[in-house]
Amino acid sequence: MKTRAALMLSGELIFYCLTAPTPSVASVHDLLIGLDQKVTYEANGPVTGAPGKDAVLVMDVSDPAKPRIRASLPLMNSLLGPPTNLQITPDGKLGLVANSVVTKQEGSAWKTAPDDKLFVIDLDANPPRLADTVTVGKQPSGLAISRQGDLALIANRAGKSVSVLSIENGAVKSRGDVPLEQEAAAVAITPDGKRAFVCLNLVNKIAVLSIDGQKVTYDKTMDIPSAIFPYNIDVTPDGKYVIASNIGAMKNNADAEVVIEATGAHPHVVGITSPGTSPEGFAIAPDGKTAAAAMAQGSGAKQGDWFKTKGGELAIMSIEPNGGLAASGFAPLGALPEGIAYSPDSAYVYVGNYIDQDLQVFRLAGGKPTQVGPAIKLPGQPASMRGLAR
Numbered sequence: 001m002k003t004r005a006a007l008m009l010s011g012e013l014i015f016y017c018l019t020a021p022t023p024s025v026a027s028v029h030d031l032l033i034g035l036d037q038k039v040t041y042e043a044n045g046p047v048t049g050a051p052g053k054d055a056v057l058v059m060d061v062s063d064p065a066k067p068r069i070r071a072s073l074p075l076m077n078s079l080l081g082p083p084t085n086l087q088i089t090p091d092g093k094l095g096l097v098a099n100s101v102v103t104k105q106e107g108s109a110w111k112t113a114p115d116d117k118l119f120v121i122d123l124d125a126n127p128p129r130l131a132d133t134v135t136v137g138k139q140p141s142g143l144a145i146s147r148q149g150d151l152a153l154i155a156n157r158a159g160k161s162v163s164v165l166s167i168e169n170g171a172v173k174s175r176g177d178v179p180l181e182q183e184a185a186a187v188a189i190t191p192d193g194k195r196a197f198v199c200l201n202l203v204n205k206i207a208v209l210s211i212d213g214q215k216v217t218y219d220k221t222m223d224i225p226s227a228i229f230p231y232n233i234d235v236t237p238d239g240k241y242v243i244a245s246n247i248g249a250m251k252n253n254a255d256a257e258v259v260i261e262a263t264g265a266h267p268h269v270v271g272i273t274s275p276g277t278s279p280e281g282f283a284i285a286p287d288g289k290t291a292a293a294a295m296a297q298g299s300g301a302k303q304g305d306w307f308k309t310k311g312g313e314l315a316i317m318s319i320e321p322n323g324g325l326a327a328s329g330f331a332p333l334g335a336l337p338e339g340i341a342y343s344p345d346s347a348y349v350y351v352g353n354y355i356d357q358d359l360q361v362f363r364l365a366g367g368k369p370t371q372v373g374p375a376i377k378l379p380g381q382p383a384s385m386r387g388l389a390r
Contacts, residue, residue, distance in 0.1 A: 026092040026123040029062040030070075031341050031387045033352060033359075034077040034086055035380030038103055038110070041336065041355050043303045048110045051076060051103045055380055056086065056121065058095070058128050059350075061387075064343040065361060065372045067350065071128040072379065075119050076102070079354065080112060081141035081157065082186045082199075082232050083281050083339040083384040088123065089167065090149045090389050095121035095128070096172065098140035098154055114139035114158040118165070120172045131170070136163040137177045142186030142232070145389035146193045151214060153196055155184035162187060162198060162209065164216050178216050180207055185231050190262060191239040191390075197260065197267075199230040199244060206230060206244055206260060208267055224267060227256035231280060235262060237288040237390060241323040242267070245282035245293060252277045252298050252307040257291075259323045273325045275315035281340035281351065284319070286390055290367060291317045291325065294337035294351045312337040314351060314362065316369050328367030334358060334375060339385025348372075352382025 037053035039046050058071040077085060081100035088095050097119040101112040116138055122131040137156030140163065145152045152172065154163040161177040162184055185201040189211070196209040196216070200223070208222040229248025235241070242260040249255045255278055259271035281294030293315045298307040312333035317325040334353030341350050349362045349369060359376040362369035 027060060027062060028092040028388055029060060029344060030088055030092060030123060031059040031061055031067070031350065031385060032086045032088060032095050032097065033057040033059055033339060033378070033382050034097065034384040035378065036077060036079040036383040037380050039079045041300060045302045048103055048112060050105070050110055053380070056095070056097050056119075057378070058123065061343055061348070061350070064345065064348040065363065067359065067361065067376065073121060073128065073130060075099070075130065077383065079338070079381070079383040081139070084142035084186050084232060084386060085140070085384050087143055087145050087386045088388045089145055090147060092388060093122070093124045094167070094170065094172070095123050096143060096145065096152055097121065098136070098143050100139050100141050100157065116140065118154065118172070122170070132172060134165065134172055134174055136165070136174060137161045141184070142199070144187045144189045144196065146189045147191045147390060148193050149389065151189070151193065151211070153187045153189060153216070155187045155198055157183045157185060160184065162196070162216065164214060166214050175214050178209065178218050180218060181220070186233045188233045188235045188242060190235055191237060195262065197233055197235070197242045197262065199233050201229050201231050204228055204230065206233070206242070222266070224260055224269060226258045227272065230258070232282040234282060234284040234291070236284055236319060237286060239263065241319070243282070243284065243291060243325070245279045247278045247280050249277070252309075255279055257293070257317070257325055259325065261323065270322070271324050275317060275327055276313055279315070281338055283340050283342055285342045285346040286344060287346040289319060289346065290328070290364065291319055292340055292342065292349050293317070294333060294340040296336055299335040299355065311335050312353075314349070314369055316349070316364065316367055318367050329369050331362060331369040331371060333360060338383050341385045341387045344387070350385065352378070352385050354381045354383060357381050
């Protein structure tokens with residue numbers, strides 16, 4: 001049967017009807033969206049406020065053109081980290097959400113401090129529920145789950161490490177941290193589960209980790225040079241290429257996507273291209289044919305800055321057999337786009353606009369994005385978005 005739900009927006013209790021029955025069990029068509037209600041953008045830039053209103057949405061995209069919220073959990077998470085702090089296990093049953101920072105009041109102001117918490121969501125429950133909270137490294141940011149679904153890695157910025165976690169029979173357990181000596185922002189695991197690549201954002205390098213079961217090791221001599229401030233990273237489904245998205249040029253100077261040949265004894269850079277400015281949101285399609293970048297441009301800048309823009313821009317890039325990237329289509333986005341995800345069939349792209357508090361849906365045809373309907377209003381500011389590990 002149809003269900004009725006309520007949202008509190010601007011002091012009003014608004015009821016709406018969902019167009020389909022709420023699934024009672026986990027779905028491989030779910031997305032997770034992290035809402036951060038602490039950091040707001042004003043004329044002079046971002047302002048940190050009190051905690052207590054963050055949430056994680058479980059979004060059903062089984063009808064890819066008409067996503068709908070099937071659950072909302074009151075869990076802390078943060079804009080202050082890559083939009084890859086959450087992901088769903090390949091079987092769709094568990095969601096992992098890392099909380100990078102907490103806010104503490106100092107006088108009349110609120111300040112951030114590193115957190116060390118990972119939330120485990122049971123997506124198979126009706127409704128989805130928080131199943132466990134696991135202590136991990138300091139300021140956990142981007143995370144990745146293996147294709148096999150038995151291992152998760154978390155890049156820790158303040159901890160300068162990668163946390164290793166086992167996943168077995170619905171239980172997530174910490175297996176310790178791998179020291180990296182540098183701040184780590186995001187991580188991607190190759191499909192064969194034998195390597196991981198980590199964004200060392202402050203030193204403009206990509207670390208290479210070796211994986212043997214749940215044993216993870218780091219060899220500093222294999223570090224790969226990247227462009228300025230690598231902050232997001234993904235791997236093609238065939239495992240041949242890793243693409244690091246860099247956002248450090250600032251002020252509407254072009255940023256780079258760095259393509260790394262991921263196989264062989266010595267992974268190395270084989271291509272560099274630029275889709276535009278500040279591609280913090282980045283994802284590779286499940287079919288490996290395209291990549292999508294949500295470029296903030298100057299939409300998060302202060303009023304009066306010369307590089308201020310009203311909104312961002314979506315770039316769709318084809319991935320060539322040699323790993324090369326070629327822009328195939330663009331579309332306008334709202335203000336400060338952050339999270340981005342593909343539908344399971346690779347035919348749709350979803351982008352969350354933080355300042356506008358909405359979700360845009362795009363249909364891809366011939367590598368060109370066309371927006372489907374008006375932007376969907378969300379009950380908060382979308383800071384991150386991911387679907388299933390693959």
